[in-house]
C-alpha cells in the first residue's frame with residue numbers, strides 16, 4: 319500500500335461512494351481522479367505533494383491549510399495562473415501545471431528574465 | 432432583489448439563512464469552498480453520551496433546511512471586498528458585484544501558524560488541512576505523522592486520523608520562539624490540556640485534571656512528566672519534547688526533536704531525529720475577520736475570543752448599520768454555538784427589516800446561545816464567558832452609527 323491514496327472504508331463515515339473517473343494532466347502527465355475531488359486531493363492521492371516552486375527561491379511547496387486561506391497551493395489551470403488547488407475541483411481534460419520560478423531580473427543574483 | 436447577503440455557508444451562515452428565509456426574506460449565501468457546511472464538514476467527535484457528531488450529516492441537514500426554505504446558496508465564490516454604498520452593502524466577489532441592504536459576515540475561523548525551520552516542505556500542513564483531507568476528501572495524508580502543537584483541536588483531529596487508519600506517531604510541542612510563546616511552554620500546555628480531560632479516555636489525564644486547581648502540584652507534574660510521553664488513544668503526547676526542525680528537501684522525511692525544560696528551553700545535547708512522511712502544525716484558531724475590517728467595522732482585541740474580533744452585540748449587530756456577524760468571526764467556539772448565533776443574527780435581521788412579529792423569539796434565541804455555550808463538549812477557551820461579556824460592554828460604550 320502506498321503512503322497516500324484514498325480512504326475507501328471508514329468506521330463511522332462508511333465506504334467511499336462510487337464516483338465516475340475524470341482524466342486530467344499535471345505537468346503534461348496524464349492522470350486520473352474521481353468526479354468531485356479537488357486538484358490538491360487528486361494529486362495527493364496519486365502521491366504528488368509538490369504543487370509549485372517558490373517564485374523566487376525555487377523551493378518546493380504543497381498544500382498548507384487545504385481550505386483556501388494560505389494560497390500556498392497555487393497552480394496554473396488551463397492557462398490561468400494563481401488558482402488554489404485546494405478549492406478547485408478537477409474536471410475532465412484539465413491542464414494543470416505547477417507554479418514555476420519567475421524571473422527576478424532586478425534582484426542581485428536573481429533569475430534572468 | 433436580495434434582502435440579505437451572507438458570506439459563509441458554515442453552521443452560522445446556513446442557520447442565519449434558514450431563519451431569514453423563514454421570515455419571508457430573500458437570502459443569498461456565497462462561499463468559496465466547493466461544498467456548503469464550512470468547517471463543520473471535517474468534524475467527527477464522539478459525544479460524552481457515546482453518539483457521534485458527524486459534521487457531514489449536520490452540514491447536509493443545515494443546507495437542505497436553508498435551501499428548502501428558499502435561500503440560494505452558491506459555492507466556489509470568493510468575496511474580497513465589502514463597502515457601504517448609497518442603498519446598502521456593495522460586495523465584490525469572483526463572480527462580480529452583489530448588493531444588499533443587509534450583509535452578514537459568517538466567515539468563521541482560520542488556523543494560526545507556528546513557523547519553525549522546514550515548515551514549508553511539502554508534507555507539512557496545518558492540522559485542519561489533515562482533517563479536511565481525511566474526513567471530507569477521504570485521501571490519506573501519509574503513513575506516519577507527527578503533530579507539532581498540543582491543544583484541543585490537535586487532540587480531536589489526531590483521534591480522527593487514527594479512526595481513518597492513519598498512524599500518528601506522537602504529538603510534541605513547537606520550539607520556543609516569539610510566535611509560539613505559551614504554545615511552547617510545557618506548564619501552560621499542561622494546564623490547558625487538563626481542562627479538556629473529560630474528552631480523554633486516559634486515567635493519567637483524568638487523574639491529572641484534579642491537579643489544575645493546585646499550582647504547585649501542576650508544576651510538579653510538569654517536572655516529572657514522563658520522557659516517553661503520556662498516551663491518549665495509544666498515541667504519546669509529549670510535553671517535555673519539542674520539534675526544533677522539520678527535515679527533508681522535496682518532501683518531509685523526519686522531525687528533529689529536543690528535550691525541553693519545564694519552561695520550554697531546549698536542553699543541549701538532547702537532539703534526536705525521528706522518521707515521518709507528514710507533519711501537522713497545530714497553532715490554534717483565530718477569527719477570520721478581514722472582510723469586517725475592509726468594511727470599516729471597529730475591532731476589539733480579546734484573547735478569550737481568539738484575538739481580534741469585529742465589535743458586535745449579543746444581537747449580532749456591528750456598529751455599522753446593516754452589517755451583522757455570526758459564528759467564529761465573533762470568537763472561537765464550537766459549531767453548535769455558531770449555529771445558535773446564526774439563528775440570533777437571522778432574527779435580528781428579520782426585526783431590522785420589519786419582518787419579526789414575535790419579539791420574544793429573539794430574546795429566547797439569545798438565551799439559547801448562552802445555554803449551548805455552557806453545555807459545549809469542546810470549549811476552546813476557559814474564559815469564553817468573560818470575553819463575551821467584555822465585547823458586549825465595549826459595544827454598548829460605542830453604540831451603533833447611522834441608527
Ligand SMILES: Cc1cc2nc3c(=O)[nH]c(=O)nc-3n(C[C@H](O)[C@H](O)[C@H](O)COP(=O)(O)OP(=O)(O)OC[C@H]3O[C@@H](n4cnc5c(N)ncnc54)[C@H](O)[C@@H]3O)c2cc1C
Pocket residue numbers: 438439440441442443444461462463464468469470471473474475508509510511537538539540541542558559560562584587716719722757758759760764765766767769809
Ligand atoms: C481548520 C478548522 C478545523 C476546525 N475543526 C473543528 C472541530 O473539529 N471541532 C469544533 O468544534 N470546531 C472546529 N473548528 C471551529 C469551527 O470554526 C467551528 O466549529 C464552526 O465551524 C464555525 O462555524 P462558522 O459558521 O462560524 O464558520 P465556518 O464553519 O468556518 O464557515 C465559514 C465559511 O465561510 C467561507 N468563507 C470565509 N471567507 C470567505 C470569503 N472571503 N469568501 C467566500 N467565502 C468565505 C468559508 O469557505 C467557510 O465555508 C475548526 C475550525 C477550523 C478553521
Ligand code: FES
Pocket residue numbers: 380381382383384385386387388389390391392402403404405
Ligand atoms: S492550501 Fe492554503 S489556500 Fe490552498
